[in-house]
Amino acid sequence: LSLLAKLVASALVVEKQPVTSSSLQRPLVLKTGVRFTVTVRFLANLPEFKCLLKVQPVFDKDVEEAKAVKGFRHFDFSTGDCKVLDVDTAGGGLVAEFGHLSLKEIKTRSKGSSENRLGVTEELHIMKFVARFRYAGLDCNIEASSLPVVVISSTSQAASAWASVMWFNMLSTSEPRNLSLFVDPPPLTWRQLSQVLSWQFLSVGQRELDENQLLMLRDKIVDDPDDLVHWSKFSKNESVWIWIEGILDLIKKYLVDLWREGLIMGFVSRTRTRTLLQEKQTGTFLLRFSESNRDGAITFSWVDHSSGETHVHSVEPYTKQELSIMSLPDIILHYSLRAQRTMPRNPLLYLYPDILKDAAFGRYYTISAMSAPKKVVDGYVNRTLIPVSVYPTPPPSPQREIQTMDVDTDMDKDLITSQMLQELFGDIFDLWTPTTQSSYMDPSS
Amino acid sequence: LSLLAKLVASALVVEKQPVTSSSLQRPLVLKTGVRFTVTVRFLANLPEFKCLLKVQPVFDKDVEEAKAVKGFRHFDFSTGDCKVLDVDTAGGGLVAEFGHLSLKEIKTRSKGSSENRLGVTEELHIMKFVARFRYAGLDCNIEASSLPVVVISSTSQAASAWASVMWFNMLSTSEPRNLSLFVDPPPLTWRQLSQVLSWQFLSVGQRELDENQLLMLRDKIVDDPDDLVHWSKFSKNESVWIWIEGILDLIKKYLVDLWREGLIMGFVSRTRTRTLLQEKQTGTFLLRFSESNRDGAITFSWVDHSSGETHVHSVEPYTKQELSIMSLPDIILHYSLRAQRTMPRNPLLYLYPDILKDAAFGRYYTISAMSAPKKVVDGYVNRTLIPVSVYPTPPPSPQREIQTMDVDTDMDKDLITSQMLQELFGDIFDLWTPTTQSSYMDPSS
DNA sequence: ACAGTTTCCCGTAAATGC
DNA sequence: TGCATTTACGGGAAACTG
Numbered sequence: 001l002s003l004l005a006k007l008v009a010s011a012l013v014v015e016k017q018p019v020t021s022s023s024l025q026r027p028l029v030l031k032t033g034v035r036f037t038v039t040v041r042f043l044a045n046l047p048e049f050k051c052l053l054k055v056q057p058v059f060d061k062d063v064e065e066a067k068a069v070k071g072f073r074h075f076d077f078s079t080g081d082c083k084v085l086d087v088d089t090a091g092g093g094l095v096a097e098f099g100h101l102s103l104k105e106i107k108t109r110s111k112g113s114s115e116n117r118l119g120v121t122e123e124l125h126i127m128k129f130v131a132r133f134r135y136a137g138l139d140c141n142i143e144a145s146s147l148p149v150v151v152i153s154s155t156s157q158a159a160s161a162w163a164s165v166m167w168f169n170m171l172s173t174s175e176p177r178n179l180s181l182f183v184d185p186p187p188l189t190w191r192q193l194s195q196v197l198s199w200q201f202l203s204v205g206q207r208e209l210d211e212n213q214l215l216m217l218r219d220k221i222v223d224d225p226d227d228l229v230h231w232s233k234f235s236k237n238e239s240v241w242i243w244i245e246g247i248l249d250l251i252k253k254y255l256v257d258l259w260r261e262g263l264i265m266g267f268v269s270r271t272r273t274r275t276l277l278q279e280k281q282t283g284t285f286l287l288r289f290s291e292s293n294r295d296g297a298i299t300f301s302w303v304d305h306s307s308g309e310t311h312v313h314s315v316e317p318y319t320k321q322e323l324s325i326m327s328l329p330d331i332i333l334h335y336s337l338r339a340q341r342t343m344p345r346n347p348l349l350y351l352y353p354d355i356l357k358d359a360a361f362g363r364y365y366t367i368s369a370m371s372a373p374k375k376v377v378d379g380y381v382n383r384t385l386i387p388v389s390v391y392p393t394p395p396p397s398p399q400r401e402i403q404t405m406d407v408d409t410d411m412d413k414d415l416i417t418s419q420m421l422q423e424l425f426g427d428i429f430d431l432w433t434p435t436t437q438s439s440y441m442d443p444s445s
Numbered sequence: 446l447s448l449l450a451k452l453v454a455s456a457l458v459v460e461k462q463p464v465t466s467s468s469l470q471r472p473l474v475l476k477t478g479v480r481f482t483v484t485v486r487f488l489a490n491l492p493e494f495k496c497l498l499k500v501q502p503v504f505d506k507d508v509e510e511a512k513a514v515k516g517f518r519h520f521d522f523s524t525g526d527c528k529v530l531d532v533d534t535a536g537g538g539l540v541a542e543f544g545h546l547s548l549k550e551i552k553t554r555s556k557g558s559s560e561n562r563l564g565v566t567e568e569l570h571i572m573k574f575v576a577r578f579r580y581a582g583l584d585c586n587i588e589a590s591s592l593p594v595v596v597i598s599s600t601s602q603a604a605s606a607w608a609s610v611m612w613f614n615m616l617s618t619s620e621p622r623n624l625s626l627f628v629d630p631p632p633l634t635w636r637q638l639s640q641v642l643s644w645q646f647l648s649v650g651q652r653e654l655d656e657n658q659l660l661m662l663r664d665k666i667v668d669d670p671d672d673l674v675h676w677s678k679f680s681k682n683e684s685v686w687i688w689i690e691g692i693l694d695l696i697k698k699y700l701v702d703l704w705r706e707g708l709i710m711g712f713v714s715r716t717r718t719r720t721l722l723q724e725k726q727t728g729t730f731l732l733r734f735s736e737s738n739r740d741g742a743i744t745f746s747w748v749d750h751s752s753g754e755t756h757v758h759s760v761e762p763y764t765k766q767e768l769s770i771m772s773l774p775d776i777i778l779h780y781s782l783r784a785q786r787t788m789p790r791n792p793l794l795y796l797y798p799d800i801l802k803d804a805a806f807g808r809y810y811t812i813s814a815m816s817a818p819k820k821v822v823d824g825y826v827n828r829t830l831i832p833v834s835v836y837p838t839p840p841p842s843p844q845r846e847i848q849t850m851d852v853d854t855d856m857d858k859d860l861i862t863s864q865m866l867q868e869l870f871g872d873i874f875d876l877w878t879p880t881t882q883s884s885y886m887d888p889s890s
Numbered sequence: 891a892c893a894g895t896t897t898c899c900c901g902t903a904a905a906t907g908c
Numbered sequence: 909t910g911c912a913t914t915t916a917c918g919g920g921a922a923a924c925t926g
Contacts, residue, residue, distance in 0.1 A: 032896090034917065105896090120895065153896050155918055270824075299825065316825040325770050326830075337826075379715075380744065380761040381782075385771075385830040477914090479899065550914090565913065598914050600900055 024204065024249060028149045029161040032075070035102045040129045040144060042094035053131045055096045059103065061128040061143070065179040071117040075125065075151055078104040096129075103151060121160035122182035124148035124168060147172075148179060159245040163235040166196045185231035190222050193229050197244065205251040205259035213267040217244075220291075247289050250296030254323040263287065263351065263360050264298070274312045276352060277303035283349025287328075290317035298328065300335075302347045313347070315389060326385060329364035332357065336388045344388065469649065469694060473594045474606040477520070480547045485574045485589060487539035498576045500541045504548065506573040506588070510624040516562040520570065520596055523549040541574075548596055566605035567627035569593035569613060592617075593624060604690040608680040611641045630676035635667050638674050642689065650696040650704035658712040662689075665736075692734050695741030699768040708732065708796065708805050709743070719757045721797060722748035728794025732773075735762035743773065745780075747792045758792070760834060771830060774809035777802065781833045789833065 030036060040055055059075050079100045130143040148168055150161035168181055170192045175181075197217065198209040209217070221229055221240050235241050247266070251259045258264050264287045268276070277284055285302035297317035304311045318331065336344045351360040475481060485500055504520050524545045575588040593613055595606035613626055615637045620626075642662065643654040654662070666674055666685050680686050692711070696704045703709050709732045713721070722729055730747035742762035749756045763776065781789045796805040 031917085154920095156920085157895080313826050314824065316828050322770060325767060379759065381758050381834045383761050383832055383834040386833050387828055388831050389826045389828040476899085599902095601902080602913080 024158070024162075024245075024252060026158050026162045026165075028147055028165045029158055030103055030149050030151050031155065031158075032103050032105055032151060032153045033078075035079075035100055038098045038101055038127065038129070038146070040096045040098070052135065053094070053096075053133065055129050055131045057098055057101065058128045058130055060125050061130070063126060063179060065124075069118060069123070069180055069183065072123060073120065073151070074106040074108055075103045076106055078102050105151075105153070118182055119160070121150055121152060121157050122164055122185075123150065124164070124179040124181060125151055126179070148177070159242055160235060162245075163241045167231060167235070170196055182231070187224075187228040187230045188234075190218055190227045190229055193221070193234070194218065200244070200248055201251070201259070204248045205256055207260050207262060209267070210262075213265070216267040216269055216272070219269070243291075243294060246294055246296030248296075250289075250298065250320060250323075253320060255298070255328060257364060258287070258328060258361075264289075265352065266298075270314075273301045273314070277301060277312050278310050280353060281350065282306050283347060284352055284354065285348045285350070286352040288314070293317055293319065296320060298323075300332065300348060304347060326387070327364065327366060329361040330366050331387050332361055333365050334384075334386050336386060338388060338390045469603070469607075469690075469697060471603050471607045471610075473592055473610045474603055475548055475594050475596050476600065476603075477548050477550055477596060477598045478523075480524075480545055483543045483546055483572065483574070483591070485541045485543070497580065498539070498541075498578060500574050500576045502543055502546065503573045503575055505570050506575070508571060508624060510569075514563060514568070514625055514628060517568060518565065518596070519551040519553055520548045521551055523547050550596075550598070563627055564605070566595055566597060566602050566609055567630075568595065569609070569624040569626060570596055571624070593622070604687055605680060607690075608686045611645075612676060612680070615641055627676070632669075632673040632675045633679075635663055635672045635674055638666070638679070639663065645689070645693055646696070646704070649693045650701055652705050652707060654712070655707075658710070661712040661714055661717070664714070688736075688739055691739055691741030693741075695734075695743065695765060695768075698765060700743070700773060702809060703732070703773060703806075709734075710797065711743075715759075718746045718759070722746060722757050723755050725798060726795065727751055728792060729797055729799065730793045730795070731797040733759070738762055738764065741765060743768075745777065745793060749792060771832070772809065772811060774806040775811050776832050777806055778810050779829075779831050781831055783833060783835045 038057070042053065057077055059077055065072060079102055126148055127146040128143050129145075130141055133140050133142050148165075150164050152158060152161050164182065167185065167188065170188050171181065171186060175186075194209075194214050194217070198214065202208045217240075221233065223233070224230070233239065251264075255264060259266075266287065266289045268286065268288050270291075273286065273288060277286065280303055282303060282305045285300050287298060287300050290297035290299055297319045299314050299317040301312055301314040304313065315335070318328065332348055333346075335346055335348055337347045338344045349357055351357060483502070487498065502522055504522055510517060524547055571593055572591040573588050574590075575586060578585050578587050593610075595609050597603060597606050609627065612630065612633065615633050616626065616631060620631075639654075639659050639662070643659065647653045662685075666678065668678070669675070678684065696709075700709060704711075711732065711734045713731065713733050715736075718731065718733060722731065725748055727748060727750045730745050732743055732745050735742035735744055742764045744759050744762040746757055746759040749758065760780070763773065777793055778791075780791055780793055782792045783789045794802055796802060
């Protein structure tokens with residue numbers, strides 16, 4: 001009897017889908033107060049059982065970790081323990097869809113001493129779905145459990161939570177289920193971790209990490225001769241994962257196309273960038289993710305041999321906020337560098353190793369006022385933004401008298417003025433203001 | 446007895462404060478599910494009454510409109526009818542602070558036929574605070590009412606709701622309280638309305654509207670010989686108020702300083718702009734709010750006599766999104782116009798009537814890479830954005846062969862390329878790419 | 891004081907109702 | 909079907925709480 005019960009129990013399968021899907025998909029990460037859907041499927045496809053099974057969701061049923069681990073939080077389904085009968089569907093199987101589940105914390109006093117407590121994103125919980133099974137005189141309880149989930153209360157915790165889910169799943173192939181895993185988290189081999197990381201990029205950007213990108217990440221993450229990665233290195237504050245997560249989000253929001261096509265080398269160290277570029281022709285550039293910006297940012301580096309010496313420069317990384325105004329291809333198209341005493345020019349000509357810029361990015365250029373002005377709407381003069389750099393940085397100007405025109409103004413001397421700009425930058429500024437002021441003065445003067 | 450009761454009743458005063466205060470302050474606009482605080486003050490400052498009065502909040506008490514007006518919604522305080530005793534405070538008076546009030550709708554079937562129903566932002570509700578008063582053998586109920594409030598369920602309704610509050614308050618000085626006011630809303634005189642409008646700008650931007658600004662608004666709003674403004678004109682869809690609200694928000698978020706100092710003329714018609722500018726010297730400009738953008742946008746118009754003819758141009762209005770990347774003073778400082786066959790120049794020299802640009806905006810310029818590059822951080826080349834216009838719009842180029850270099854690319858012919866840009870714009874493009882391509886080719890070629 | 895965690899709530903998008 | 913209104917919830921920031 002008990003044997004049969006166990007058999008039937010394993011026949012229940014749990015699938016969790018988020019209800020909405022705006023930002024990064026993070027199945028098995030549940031936010032309190034946010035709805036999600038779980039579908040329970042009865043694998044033994046016996047139509048006779050229809051309406052015989054009443055399934056009830058129970059959160060953290062029989063989880064002894066709940067008591068053993070200090071400060072372990074307690075939750076319950078806030079949409080009541082609404083039982084749902086099994087139903088037959090299109091697929092032909094027996095399923096129950098719990099479409100309005102959501103979690104709320106059950107506050108308990110005495111969270112335990114805060115020392116040695118797991119972070120909330122390291123707590124693993126499970127959802128069980130139990131049913132009473134009666135058939136041919138048999139009466140037993142069967143149940144199915146979800147994979148471990150992480151419960152968060154704020155979106156800002158999703159990245160760390162997802163790290164836990166990944167870590168657990170990498171280990172669970174070899175270990176029995178252990179919800180206290182992060183009390184003493186085992187390390188992962190680089191081989192295991194690199195694969196999960198690559199999958200993240202596949203799922204977000206439709207392209208995996210290539211060998212070189214993985215090598216760069218390996219250098220950043222693995223400092224162990226045995227090729228092991230430790231949980232704290234990966235996921236604790238200022239960790240690699242948070243940095244990678246920012247990049248995934250950056251790709252998802254602004255760079256999917258470029259990433260999918262492999263136009264973004266992305267994970268290249270500064271040193272390697274130099275090595276790669278310096279033997280290429282002037283104007284060769286590549287795209288790299290910022291290694292310091294925690295929120296995801298991207299820069300381009302280019303090589304310049306024109307002065308006789310070889311220089312490799314990188315522009316200050318572009319952030320999500322800036323990319324929301326202007327796409328990276330447009331930035332690349334219009335980027336303009338003002339080097340000392342030469343005309344402004346775009347230093348970006350060939351995407352590494354030698355692809356003509358337009359061949360790589362041409363299809364993503366926007367029709368802008370700069371390129372092909374759209375109709376002037378309502379009589380307005382069209383406009384656009386041009387990304388420029390002044391480089392090398394001019395030396396700080398000596399203290400000078402500011403030669404403001406003799407007009408009554410109450411300006412402070414140390415305020416910036418167009419006048420100052422002109423004096424500071426000389427000919428570059430001529431590009432942006434009338435060559436001679438006088439041509440713009442009141443004709444009557 | 447009853448007389449005394451009424452007397453005491455009028456001694457209760459209600460004050461409502463929002464709990465948080467991020468976006469525009471809209472007292473008397475309540476969003477369901479959002480906390481707010483009401484302070485009830487007992488004007489008769491008799492310490493002997495301390496702890497004698499138990500005040501209870503009741504929503505829409507004795508409001509007959511609730512039944513009379515079709516589809517009138519019902520609400521209740523969701524934080525229970527938690528009674529709070531009166532307490533003595535620093536001010537010395539008797540007050541009760543209800544700090545955790547919030548509203549939730551009580552759904553009723555039969556909303557009434559949707560025809561002739563008020564919009565939700567036109568429903569006026571009140572909160573009453575009632576207390577049982579017992580003293581010296583006297584036993585009576587006293588109550589105090591709030592001003593009418595508007596209950597919304599989404600922030601997007603706040604602007605319309607605030608319009609109702611303003612309209613009611615302008616009328617209530619002359620009329621008895623009428624919660625069904627918007628069933629047949631009386632018009633307002635322009636004199637009344639203009640004053641409220643001006644106050645909005647005072648409260649958001651620390652400066653009222655001046656006479657000319659009001660005149661422009663009057664032309665836009667008043668089409669009645671009697672100087673009356675009708676509610677529908679003011680507040681219905683595509684209304685003036687929504688447009689003004691967008692501008693208030695624009696000021697609050699990005700233009701407070703400029704508005705406070707009166708540097709933004711803002712409300713000027715296109716015609717008047719032309720009239721004002723055409724008799725000023727070339728380079729004179731003024732700032733105007735977009736009349737078409739519903740979300741608040743600002744443009745500058747300038748005059749140019751340099752060709753012999755007088756031209757007044759306006760740039761495509763800048764939106765909040767763009768101002769979040771670059772401040773208006775910086776845009777004004779760096780704005781660059783590429784007119785036909787002349788060097789790029791900044792056409793903005795004097796703020797109307799004749800204030801040197803830097804005198805007006807100098808103190809708000811940002812130290813940017815363009816003006817005074819900050820230190821190169823982490824070896825990155827600094828960068829900034831320059832707002833440019835190409836004007837007049839060049840005629841559409843005739844169909845031409847695109848002379849791409851003989852490199853293997855799989856570009857479509859109708860994609861934009863740097864090459865095309867160069868052909869289209871000739872010399873302007875020289876400013877942004879190497880003057881001769883060859884100087885940038887691989888030295889070995 | 892502080893850091894980890896939760897709550898608050900705007901603003902947008904989607905869902906719902908009529 | 910379209911419009912008016914509500915609900916959902918990400919994201920940033922404040923509030924909480926040991």
